[in-house]
Amino acid sequence: MSLLSQVSRRSWAVWQRNKDVFFFTWKTNFLPPFLEPILYLLVLGFGFGALVTQLPPPYDQISYQQFLAPGLIAISVMYGAFFECTYGSFVRMHYQKTFEAIVATPLTIEDVITGEILWGATKSLINASIVTLVVALFGLASFPGILIIPLIAFLGGLAFACIAMMFTALVPNIDSFNYPFFLFITPMFLVGGTFVPLEQFPAWVRDLALVLPLTQVSIIVRDLCLGWWMWEDLIGIVYLLVLTAITFYAAVWMMRRRLVS
Amino acid sequence: MEWVIVAEALTKKFEDLVAVDKVSFRIRQGECFGFLGPNGAGKTTAIRMVQCVSPVTSGKLEVLGLDVSSRQREIKSQIGVCPQEDNLDPDFTAWHNLLVYARYFGIGREDAEKRATELLEFMQLTEKKDVAIPKLSGGMKRRLVIARALMNDPKLLILDEPTTGLDPQARHLIWDKIRELRKGGVTVMITTHYMDEAQQLCDRLVIMEKGKILVEGSPRELISMNVGAGVVEILNPEDGVIDLLRDRSLTFERAGDRTYIYTDDNRQVRELILREMPASNVFIRDATLEDVFLKLTGRGLKD
Numbered sequence: 001m002s003l004l005s006q007v008s009r010r011s012w013a014v015w016q017r018n019k020d021v022f023f024f025t026w027k028t029n030f031l032p033p034f035l036e037p038i039l040y041l042l043v044l045g046f047g048f049g050a051l052v053t054q055l056p057p058p059y060d061q062i063s064y065q066q067f068l069a070p071g072l073i074a075i076s077v078m079y080g081a082f083f084e085c086t087y088g089s090f091v092r093m094h095y096q097k098t099f100e101a102i103v104a105t106p107l108t109i110e111d112v113i114t115g116e117i118l119w120g121a122t123k124s125l126i127n128a129s130i131v132t133l134v135v136a137l138f139g140l141a142s143f144p145g146i147l148i149i150p151l152i153a154f155l156g157g158l159a160f161a162c163i164a165m166m167f168t169a170l171v172p173n174i175d176s177f178n179y180p181f182f183l184f185i186t187p188m189f190l191v192g193g194t195f196v197p198l199e200q201f202p203a204w205v206r207d208l209a210l211v212l213p214l215t216q217v218s219i220i221v222r223d224l225c226l227g228w229w230m231w232e233d234l235i236g237i238v239y240l241l242v243l244t245a246i247t248f249y250a251a252v253w254m255m256r257r258r259l260v261s
Numbered sequence: 262m263e264w265v266i267v268a269e270a271l272t273k274k275f276e277d278l279v280a281v282d283k284v285s286f287r288i289r290q291g292e293c294f295g296f297l298g299p300n301g302a303g304k305t306t307a308i309r310m311v312q313c314v315s316p317v318t319s320g321k322l323e324v325l326g327l328d329v330s331s332r333q334r335e336i337k338s339q340i341g342v343c344p345q346e347d348n349l350d351p352d353f354t355a356w357h358n359l360l361v362y363a364r365y366f367g368i369g370r371e372d373a374e375k376r377a378t379e380l381l382e383f384m385q386l387t388e389k390k391d392v393a394i395p396k397l398s399g400g401m402k403r404r405l406v407i408a409r410a411l412m413n414d415p416k417l418l419i420l421d422e423p424t425t426g427l428d429p430q431a432r433h434l435i436w437d438k439i440r441e442l443r444k445g446g447v448t449v450m451i452t453t454h455y456m457d458e459a460q461q462l463c464d465r466l467v468i469m470e471k472g473k474i475l476v477e478g479s480p481r482e483l484i485s486m487n488v489g490a491g492v493v494e495i496l497n498p499e500d501g502v503i504d505l506l507r508d509r510s511l512t513f514e515r516a517g518d519r520t521y522i523y524t525d526d527n528r529q530v531r532e533l534i535l536r537e538m539p540a541s542n543v544f545i546r547d548a549t550l551e552d553v554f555l556k557l558t559g560r561g562l563k564d
Contacts, residue, residue, distance in 0.1 A: 008334075100344070101350065
């Protein structure tokens with residue numbers, strides 16, 4: 001466990017660096033997460049949703065828009081951290097040599113990776129909060145559940161950030177990120193309890209989907225939006241915590257192997 | 262503490278290459294110590310071990326009295342590094358580069374602003390304070406990297422090729438600043454490909470090749486020990502000249518259209534040659550570190 005002993009509070013300075021850059025260019029950063037869910041809600045929710053007459057139980061009492069809205073929040077959790085810790089981190093590591101500059105200071109490479117992951121999760125929190133606000137304005141989310149959503153977004157964001165960082169430690173060049181996006185993120189985006197209830201899928205797809213982190217985030221966020229909070233959601237939270245712990249350790253180890261020679 | 266860096270049998274192995282091979286050297290407090298050598302000689306690898314970013318394979322390495330394998334954070338908090346490749350943060354202005362860097366050292370906002378103002382002034386960058394990094398010239402970037410390396414008021418400043426690619430004005434400014442810092446007691450470890458730079462700045466230096474140290478000493482010592490005080494150059498020498506040099510057992514080297522004779526008395530050698538072969542094209546000059554370097558590491562390309 002000596003790897004983890006190299007992580008310190010100084011990783012906060014890396015988080016602050018990324019936060020500063022984000023707020024210097026806040027106009028370009030805040031608009032997409034605000035506009036995107038509106039488009040999805042209008043086109044898919046109200047357009048396509050009008051064709052949906054009846055959802056399967058347990059969703060038979062709600063509209064398609066009510067089903068879709070939490071899915072959009074969950075998707076913003078996934079993309080927020082995954083984009084940040086793949087493309088964003090890779091650019092800082094490879095092109096800008098930012099990591100190299102930071103490890104010349106009292107920070108270790110483990111601090112840098114931890115700071116990047118914390119920032120990735122923060123991006124999930126920010127994006128998901130904006131989408132939650134939009135969804136609430138459409139009347140598709142209820143108090144007090146939506147107040148807990150940012151916390152779930154941060155937790156889910158941590159898991160996605162760690163997984164993204166593992167890919168960043170592996171890819172030979174920036175174009176290679178097409179693979180994790182095509183093979184992992186896009187299928188998850190479609191089957192992760194986002195647009196279609198899991199109950200619609202064949203049993204094997206449903207079982208597979210339940211292992212995906214996005215599915216767990218979707219389920220928890222949907223229960224929070226609809227006020228359906230129940231103890232099964234705790235299983236999802238424990239799952240995300242365990243996944244984060246394992247992938248965090250793996251990401252730091254793999255990054256160390258890539259960068260320290 | 263007298264020794265700022267103590268390296269004994271320091272070795273760095275990569276998978277298929279011994280980059281630094283049982284190297285020993287000591288750097289005294291307050292001196293400027295140079296590492297010269299062709300590309301691939303192991304200079305940067307040695308520096309990366311000193312700055313605690315590349316683990317030592319074997320041997321001993323202490324920086325500021327602390328072991329590099331166990332006291333990395335303490336060492337790194339007391340040194341300043343100017344890397345070979347600029348790695349300024351392109352997402353920020355010059356000013357924010359310094360402030361963000363200070364935060365990595367845990368320097369408070371107020372102290373950091375004061376220090377950044379002083380250092381921009383010191384490196385003559387005050388008007389460039391709010392300029393984005395991509396808009397700075399090469400010389401300005403280099404000066405800013407040095408300013409950044411000084412944010413934590415380091416005891417040891419590591420400069421990896423600090424003036425490569427700069428115009429003469431920028432080089433001289435950087436040299437002046439390095440001398441000024443040394444007056445303030447900062448120890449400097451420098452690598453360079455410019456022999457005039459090493460001669461100007463270094464109290465002592467080593468010439469490395471293929472991971473080993475070939476020679477160590479002050480520039481003056483190295484010149485007198487390895488080539489003597491002067492050099493005689495003959496352009497397009499006739500065959501008879503070479504025979505003459507052999508007869509007199511003079512040390513010489515042939516390269517391209519020139520023959521170089523290393524001697525303490527270059528005037529006498531020139532007269533000798535002109536007496537025997539009056540048509541020869543002969544120049545004399547003082548020996549430089551470049552002669553030492555080329556004599557020891559050869560004139561062939563290294564990569």
